[in-house]
Amino acid sequence: MNDKKPLVSTKPLSGFMELLPAEQILFNQMLDTIRQTYEVFGFVPIDNPILERSEVLLAKAGGETEKQIYRFSRGKKDLSMRFDLTVPLARYVANNYYDLTFPFKRYAIGKVYRGERSQAGRFREFYQCDIDVIGNSQLALNYDAELVSVIDTIFNKLGFKQFTIRINNRKIFNGLFMELGLVEKSNKIMQTIDRLEKIGPDKVKKELENYDLTGRQIETLFNFINLKGDNDELLLGLEKIKIDNQVFRQGVKELKEVIKIIRQLGVAENNFKVDLTIARGLDYYTGTVYETKLDQYPEIGSVCSGGRYDDLASHYTKQQLPGVGISIGLTRLFDQLIKKNVLKPGPSTLTQVLIIPLTEENLDSGLKLASKLRKNKIATELLFDNNSKKSLKYANKLGVKYAVFIGETEKKGDFLTVKNLLTKTQNQLSEEELIERIKQHD
Amino acid sequence: MNDKKPLVSTKPLSGFMELLPAEQILFNQMLDTIRQTYEVFGFVPIDNPILERSEVLLAKAGGETEKQIYRFSRGKKDLSMRFDLTVPLARYVANNYYDLTFPFKRYAIGKVYRGERSQAGRFREFYQCDIDVIGNSQLALNYDAELVSVIDTIFNKLGFKQFTIRINNRKIFNGLFMELGLVEKSNKIMQTIDRLEKIGPDKVKKELENYDLTGRQIETLFNFINLKGDNDELLLGLEKIKIDNQVFRQGVKELKEVIKIIRQLGVAENNFKVDLTIARGLDYYTGTVYETKLDQYPEIGSVCSGGRYDDLASHYTKQQLPGVGISIGLTRLFDQLIKKNVLKPGPSTLTQVLIIPLTEENLDSGLKLASKLRKNKIATELLFDNNSKKSLKYANKLGVKYAVFIGETEKKGDFLTVKNLLTKTQNQLSEEELIERIKQHD
Numbered sequence: 001m002n003d004k005k006p007l008v009s010t011k012p013l014s015g016f017m018e019l020l021p022a023e024q025i026l027f028n029q030m031l032d033t034i035r036q037t038y039e040v041f042g043f044v045p046i047d048n049p050i051l052e053r054s055e056v057l058l059a060k061a062g063g064e065t066e067k068q069i070y071r072f073s074r075g076k077k078d079l080s081m082r083f084d085l086t087v088p089l090a091r092y093v094a095n096n097y098y099d100l101t102f103p104f105k106r107y108a109i110g111k112v113y114r115g116e117r118s119q120a121g122r123f124r125e126f127y128q129c130d131i132d133v134i135g136n137s138q139l140a141l142n143y144d145a146e147l148v149s150v151i152d153t154i155f156n157k158l159g160f161k162q163f164t165i166r167i168n169n170r171k172i173f174n175g176l177f178m179e180l181g182l183v184e185k186s187n188k189i190m191q192t193i194d195r196l197e198k199i200g201p202d203k204v205k206k207e208l209e210n211y212d213l214t215g216r217q218i219e220t221l222f223n224f225i226n227l228k229g230d231n232d233e234l235l236l237g238l239e240k241i242k243i244d245n246q247v248f249r250q251g252v253k254e255l256k257e258v259i260k261i262i263r264q265l266g267v268a269e270n271n272f273k274v275d276l277t278i279a280r281g282l283d284y285y286t287g288t289v290y291e292t293k294l295d296q297y298p299e300i301g302s303v304c305s306g307g308r309y310d311d312l313a314s315h316y317t318k319q320q321l322p323g324v325g326i327s328i329g330l331t332r333l334f335d336q337l338i339k340k341n342v343l344k345p346g347p348s349t350l351t352q353v354l355i356i357p358l359t360e361e362n363l364d365s366g367l368k369l370a371s372k373l374r375k376n377k378i379a380t381e382l383l384f385d386n387n388s389k390k391s392l393k394y395a396n397k398l399g400v401k402y403a404v405f406i407g408e409t410e411k412k413g414d415f416l417t418v419k420n421l422l423t424k425t426q427n428q429l430s431e432e433e434l435i436e437r438i439k440q441h442d
Numbered sequence: 443m444n445d446k447k448p449l450v451s452t453k454p455l456s457g458f459m460e461l462l463p464a465e466q467i468l469f470n471q472m473l474d475t476i477r478q479t480y481e482v483f484g485f486v487p488i489d490n491p492i493l494e495r496s497e498v499l500l501a502k503a504g505g506e507t508e509k510q511i512y513r514f515s516r517g518k519k520d521l522s523m524r525f526d527l528t529v530p531l532a533r534y535v536a537n538n539y540y541d542l543t544f545p546f547k548r549y550a551i552g553k554v555y556r557g558e559r560s561q562a563g564r565f566r567e568f569y570q571c572d573i574d575v576i577g578n579s580q581l582a583l584n585y586d587a588e589l590v591s592v593i594d595t596i597f598n599k600l601g602f603k604q605f606t607i608r609i610n611n612r613k614i615f616n617g618l619f620m621e622l623g624l625v626e627k628s629n630k631i632m633q634t635i636d637r638l639e640k641i642g643p644d645k646v647k648k649e650l651e652n653y654d655l656t657g658r659q660i661e662t663l664f665n666f667i668n669l670k671g672d673n674d675e676l677l678l679g680l681e682k683i684k685i686d687n688q689v690f691r692q693g694v695k696e697l698k699e700v701i702k703i704i705r706q707l708g709v710a711e712n713n714f715k716v717d718l719t720i721a722r723g724l725d726y727y728t729g730t731v732y733e734t735k736l737d738q739y740p741e742i743g744s745v746c747s748g749g750r751y752d753d754l755a756s757h758y759t760k761q762q763l764p765g766v767g768i769s770i771g772l773t774r775l776f777d778q779l780i781k782k783n784v785l786k787p788g789p790s791t792l793t794q795v796l797i798i799p800l801t802e803e804n805l806d807s808g809l810k811l812a813s814k815l816r817k818n819k820i821a822t823e824l825l826f827d828n829n830s831k832k833s834l835k836y837a838n839k840l841g842v843k844y845a846v847f848i849g850e851t852e853k854k855g856d857f858l859t860v861k862n863l864l865t866k867t868q869n870q871l872s873e874e875e876l877i878e879r880i881k882q883h884d
Binding site: 055091127149367397 | 449450451452453455457458460461466469470483484485486488489490492493494495497501514519521534536537538541543544545547548551553557561567582591703706707728756762781788791792793805806809810812813816819821823824825827836839
């Protein structure tokens with residue numbers, strides 16, 4: 001008789017990514033690349049809680065985001081799981097204002113939660129990898145350019161040669177809307193223009209007509225959007241265009257300056273591009289805006305976006321805190337790249353050496369060697385099975401590179417039999433030779 | 443008139459740790475040390491979701507833990523936040539049984555949640571750093587010893603010279619209880635014995651009397667607990683003791699074997715100790731058990747605990763999956779060490795070099811140098827302020843080591859003025875000399 005309870009289903013929740021070892025290793029390597037790049041650009045790590053009082057998150061969330069929040073009560077408390085890393089940053093900077101040094105350059109890598117309807121490529125739990133530079137009442141423009149250099153470095157290191165960071169400045173649109181008397185409708189118009197690539201110019205025009213724009217207004221907008229050419233030609237076009245609005249002029253000036261600094265930082269010309277159609281929907285952004293696309297996989301959409309904002313934490317402090325930031329949504333990017341077979345998982349292990357003692361008498365030597373290799377920072381396992389073929393199978397299944405056999409022959413001759421499982425070659429090496437070989441080749 | 447809403451409170455939830463940059467850097471360094479050690483011992487990273495279906499977590503949680511779970515509904519779903527990393531591991535191994543290679547050595551570092559009453563030193567969100575080795579129906583004893591070598595390596599690397607890993611085997615207790623006819627009461631008795639150090643032998647005896655133990659039973663228990671001496675003397679004492687129970691004998695044999703392998707792995711004799719009073723409360727553990735104490739700070743309690751269990755995932759699969767694992771609760775440990783002033787936060791930055799262009803004309807050279815240093819993996823910032831004293835103040839406040847000035851003099855002479863802000867010395871160096879110096883000294 002079986003008196004056990006029925007087994008519980010073992011699937012993770014839908015919309016929650018869970019990886020096998022080989023994929024997880026790859027994912028973590030990407031996280032490490034991002035983290036190391038953030039650090040080399042002088043950003044400092046901050047780790048905020050995943051749970052917040054709901055009023056903190058709701059102060060800034062709106063519309064769709066608010067509906068997606070995981071919110072619940074516990075005792076008298078109204079709690080929510082964070083839906084991004086920016087709102088916790090705003091609370092943090094306001095809370096620690098007098099202890100921080102400005103410009104405050106922080107990075108954060110962590111999970112965020114959005115309980116949206118499950119659909120392909122959408123996750124309810126996903127990693128964001130963010131950097132922001134926060135100024136105290138002012139912030140130099142060179143940080144707007146520096147973030148482009150950060151994106152450039154990361155996607156190069158991740159092995160994507162062909163990607164384009166598209167850059168615009170929201171003041172250009174804002175000035176244009178002022179000039180056209182369309183400030184009231186600017187949000188709707190920008191959200192429509194943001195979809196230009198998706199739905200095409202005809203549908204955009206039709207939508208704009210629905211907002212009661214005149215033919216002349218639409219024409220001016222399209223004259224502007226249709227400016228063509230390389231970065232310098234576009235900048236020249238913007239300078240020549242007959243719009244006499246101060247905000248517009250300021251936007252053009254900032255964009256020109258940012259492009260200049262991007263070049264001084266050595267970002268390759270084919271990896272960035274002025275794109276006057278980038279608007280980044282929400283009215284949060286007030287200056288430079290970015291989007292990044294992988295040239296060969298435009299259907300993935302923007303893989304790194306962000307921009308400049310005038311005031312990070314107006315809900316939490318009276319201090320004015322302008323900032324500029326970017327975010328990489330790594331979970332979705334990783335998922336897409338795996339599905340497209342762009343990323344191919346490698347070994348299911350980080351282990352470089354598997355030590356296989358051939359008899360119980362050789363266990364002692366094997367254990368000592370394991371400790372020695374580990375002290376030399378060589379990832380090492382030892383498997384004793386009384387059956388060296390089974391141990392070898394384990395190594396091959398995982399993708400371990402070196403199998404090291406220790407038996408009586410080896411003990412007498414004071415050497416190790418080292419088999420490279422990738423090249424299928426076998427050598428007799430001393431411990432020191434083994435360590436040298438691995439340090440040089442791996 | 444101010445028409446803004448009142449400001450929202452910026453404090454994090456109580457029981458949720460949030461660190462300033464200097465502390466966060468230190469915390470992350472400890473996390474990195476733990477992670478690197480886990481990897482060098484051949485463990486592979488796995489990252490499970492923080493949210494689970496409640497039935498998954500409740501299948502294994504019991505008593506106090508169950509009350510502490512953050513549980514809520516969303517739509518038709520009953521969700522909970524994980525309270526440890528072991529239950530998600532059990533579900534994961536059951537779910538991916540046919541894709542994993544056994545023994546499966548995984549590490550997991552992540553946040554877990556327990557909504558307990560707030561009290562000093564207790565956290566509701568905290569990091570656990572776990573490793574487990576999971577076997578497929580069997581698992582060699584050398585892994586029990588290997589975990590001791592892992593703990594030893596980590597606490598040495600973290601800079602604690604004086605710590606003791608206490609080791610026992612639950613079979614010894616279990617056999618003793620069989621011999622004494624106390625199996626039914628064994629859980630209560632073990633929980634009492636676990637508190638021996640806290641409440642002293644007299645109170646333990648009194649509690650045992652309350653459980654209706656006879657004088658002879660209590661005497662035998664104490665004869666056993668009171669075995670004294672170094673590791674070899676204790677093992678000899680155990681072998682000599684007149685208890686003819688098979689389970690007891692098996693426990694003694696395993697303990698002896700584990701101690702032998704620990705020595706072969708080169709763990710220093712003063713960092714581990716057979717301790718027959720370690721029981722580790724719950725009936726989860728079935729063999730080797732560990733606790734680790736910092737000798738100078740016994741009041742912190744165990745900083746790394748764990749043990750061997752017969753069956754990881756009986757609620758989720760019919761496969762028998764024995765395992766052995768340990769866990770470090772880093773949040774609480776870090777908090778205690780900071781409060782005791784054992785850990786002292788250093789700089790508030792990871793930046794090694796701050797470049798200070800003296801005039802706007804030198805911005806270009808500064809930006810080029812920044813990119814060059816970053817390519818050489820030197821963490822670099824550039825601050826242009828038209829006021830080099832303000833930039834220097836920024837560097838000093840953060841604790842940046844090198845300030846590099848670029849002005850007209852430097853440009854003409856083709857050198858950099860490099861100030862070491864720690865030693866207050868200043869040098870004229872070429873770019874290559876600067877890179878060399880930092881690579882050699884930092």
